[in-house]
Amino acid sequence: MPRRKQDSNPEQKDLLNVAVQLRTAPCVPALRAAVQQRRVQNYKGATETTRLLLQHWFERDHRGFDGRPFAYYAFQREAIETLIYVWEVARVRSRKALLEKYTQSLEGVRLPPNDEFSRFAIKMATGSGKTKVMSLAIVWQFMNAAREAEEIAKDYARTFLVIAPNVIVYERLKTDFAGGRIFEVDPLIPLSMKIFWDFDCVLRGAGERAHSEGMLFLTNIQQFYERPSRSNDDEPEEITDMLGHKPPTQKLEVTE
Secondary structure, rough: OOOOOOOOHHHHHHOOHHHHOOOOOOHHHHHHHHHHHHHOOOOOOOOOOHHHHHHHOOOEEEEEEOEEOOOOOOOHHHHHHHHHHHHHHOOOOOOOHHHHHHOOOOOOOOOOOOOOOOOOOOOOOOOHHHHHHHHHHHHHHHHHHHOOOOHOOOOOOOOEEEEEEEEEHHHHHHHHHHHHHHHHHHOOOHHHHHHHOEEEEEEEOOOOOOOOEEEEEEEEHHHHHHHHHOOOOOOOOHHHHOOOOOOOOOOOOOOO
16 A cells, blocks of 8 residues: 655745745835835925936936947836935934834844944845946935035035955946046936036045045955965965965974
8 A cells, every 4th residue: 555645844845935035125015115106206305406316317318328228227226216215205314213114013023232323235136237326326415415405415425435345346346436437427417417526436545636525435345454464475465355365374293
């Protein structure tokens, strides 16, 4: 008589359930709905500068530096719109406030004990255009700081620090930011706002620059590491930046 197939372990089923593993972050559904509503309402609650920028970026036809049609992707638009909504419309300044306001249930959600500084993260896949969103965020912040009245402008930044996780990513970012290239090639700044754009990009190790109203500093995280003194057999710094320090060698002592 054939044996009856035993039911699999329910815990094992949960491990194989892709839907469980792909649950989104707790704030995303409510935030996404709020951002969509603000878009329909022509970004109600945003500053005049922000509305002009959003209309320029996403509601006008553009051509790239090569003359071909250019448009930002939908997920790039959603990313910058969400950041703008959280900071400018909802005026959320901490992760704790974000969780309390947009999470459906705080059950099982751990509120951060140390939350003194505003920290926001945009999760995007590799190759999806994170640098594009970074440039949008920089222009949004700087233009509000430069154009809006003082009581509004004080909440926006003119100076930016971009830190790459390694030398490879640094070199990629350098291609976009060196000489402010991305701000010239992409349709980031409306013609009516060009007069306010006094901005410079400084790469790691660069010398002293002339004063500008806005500035971006680009470096990689390894520049902040404390470096031990090098011996003659040490590998080049570029290799160390990418792969880390060489493991210590062990000497084998032979005794009679």
